[in-house]
Amino acid sequence: MTDLGAPVELRAGPGRRELTVTGEGPAAARVSPDWVRISGASAMALRFRSGRFGRELASGGINLLLNYEEGCRSDCAYCGLARTRPGDYEDKSFIRVEWPLVRTDELVERMARAEDRLTRLCISMVTSPLAYRHTCVITEQIRSAVRTPLSILVAPPTLNRAKLEQFHELGVDMIGVGLDAVTEELFRSLRTEVPAGGAGLSWTKYWSVVDDARDVFGPWKVNCHTLVGLGETDRDLVETFVRLREREIFSYLFCFNPEPDSRLGGRPKSPLRRWRRMQLVKHLIESAGYDRDNFGFDAAGNLELLRGTTSEVEAAVADGVAFMTNGCPGEQGEPGCTRPYGSYRPSEQFRDFPFRPEPGDMRAILDELALDDIFEREVRA
Numbered sequence: 001m002t003d004l005g006a007p008v009e010l011r012a013g014p015g016r017r018e019l020t021v022t023g024e025g026p027a028a029a030r031v032s033p034d035w036v037r038i039s040g041a042s043a044m045a046l047r048f049r050s051g052r053f054g055r056e057l058a059s060g061g062i063n064l065l066l067n068y069e070e071g072c073r074s075d076c077a078y079c080g081l082a083r084t085r086p087g088d089y090e091d092k093s094f095i096r097v098e099w100p101l102v103r104t105d106e107l108v109e110r111m112a113r114a115e116d117r118l119t120r121l122c123i124s125m126v127t128s129p130l131a132y133r134h135t136c137v138i139t140e141q142i143r144s145a146v147r148t149p150l151s152i153l154v155a156p157p158t159l160n161r162a163k164l165e166q167f168h169e170l171g172v173d174m175i176g177v178g179l180d181a182v183t184e185e186l187f188r189s190l191r192t193e194v195p196a197g198g199a200g201l202s203w204t205k206y207w208s209v210v211d212d213a214r215d216v217f218g219p220w221k222v223n224c225h226t227l228v229g230l231g232e233t234d235r236d237l238v239e240t241f242v243r244l245r246e247r248e249i250f251s252y253l254f255c256f257n258p259e260p261d262s263r264l265g266g267r268p269k270s271p272l273r274r275w276r277r278m279q280l281v282k283h284l285i286e287s288a289g290y291d292r293d294n295f296g297f298d299a300a301g302n303l304e305l306l307r308g309t310t311s312e313v314e315a316a317v318a319d320g321v322a323f324m325t326n327g328c329p330g331e332q333g334e335p336g337c338t339r340p341y342g343s344y345r346p347s348e349q350f351r352d353f354p355f356r357p358e359p360g361d362m363r364a365i366l367d368e369l370a371l372d373d374i375f376e377r378e379v380r381a
């Protein structure tokens with residue numbers, strides 16, 4: 001399953017596994033659609049859990065994850081929920097943090113009470129034969145009680161066009177597709193060719209779901225999650241950003257964050273400089289219409305040249321939006337799904353900011369970008 005999320009670290013300690021909800025059934029019965037997992041940040045926002053963020057954040061994005069005893073049938077090399085990653089599914093972290101299990105009806109009730117503070121809701125499917133039916137059930141439950149826009153981060157193997165149409169009819173606002181790996185070769189090595197027991201995923205199927213979702217939901221209502229740091233080149237990322245922009249589909253950037261004991265658990269994150277540059281590049285492609293010829297690469301596909309006008313590039317950097325968390329927006333276009341701590345530990349520097357970077361953050365970002373090394377000015381009119 002894909003990288004998604006809104007995680008915040010919930011500290012280990014007494015009561016870490018204790019659920020704050022009432023009326024729990026036996027562990028075996030705590031499955032979707034009656035139960036769902038929610039991100040740590042969502043649990044805190046809805047007061048299922050107490051806790052503090054490193055900086056004051058008002059997180060209005062609520063991320064739900066379907067829960068089954070057998071877990072997700074896929075076995076992606078980098079995912080915390082992967083089948084062959086050691087541990088019981090219910091105890092597995094996702095993006096290195098815990099996702100507590102809550103009763104769906106209580107969750108919906110709390111979301112309805114907190115509606116004024118909420119910006120975006122999202123149901124993340126997993127690869128399971130029950131996932132589509134249960135996503136519909138939970139969507140109906142949410143839509144009957146809460147007005148906040150709803151996204152579904154889909155599991156493509158479980159879907160077809162008719163099922164996407166059904167999501168649309170039920171009032172789903174946006175569709176996310178966790179492509180994650182941006183080339184077919186990489187996708188195949190990390191998501192298709194899996195150890196015994198896993199369900200391999202199909203690159204072709206993922207793109208057919210992207211196409212169908214774009215047809216059914218319309219322009220800028222579909223997004224692809226794309227990861228930086230799985231082994232792709234900068235050129236691969238630029239190609240993907242342009243390809244998606246041309247189809248009026250958002251690319252949402254995620255920074256690979258190794259899950260301990262996953263097959264990629266030992267791989268380092270991408271260097272901060274590369275990550276910052278990819279954030280800026282993606283923003284220029286999506287928001288300023290930059291194209292392939294605005295960028296130059298070395299023989300290995302590393303970005304070595306950015307061609308553009310000084311005013312455009314400086315404005316894009318200074319604005320700070322390029323470095324904020326990419327996610328489905330709130331009703332008025334404000335940041336919706338902000339996933340605080342999704343790409344970094346609370347003790348680490350922000351990789352993406354769930355708020356507009358402050359002056360001190362901007363100074364650090366400028367250092368990290370080292371733009372003078374790659375920027376060829378005033379070429380683009």
Ligand code: SF4
Nearest residue numbers: 122151176327328337
């Ligand atoms: S960006 Fe959108 S699709 Fe992705 S997890 Fe957030 S709300 Fe869901």
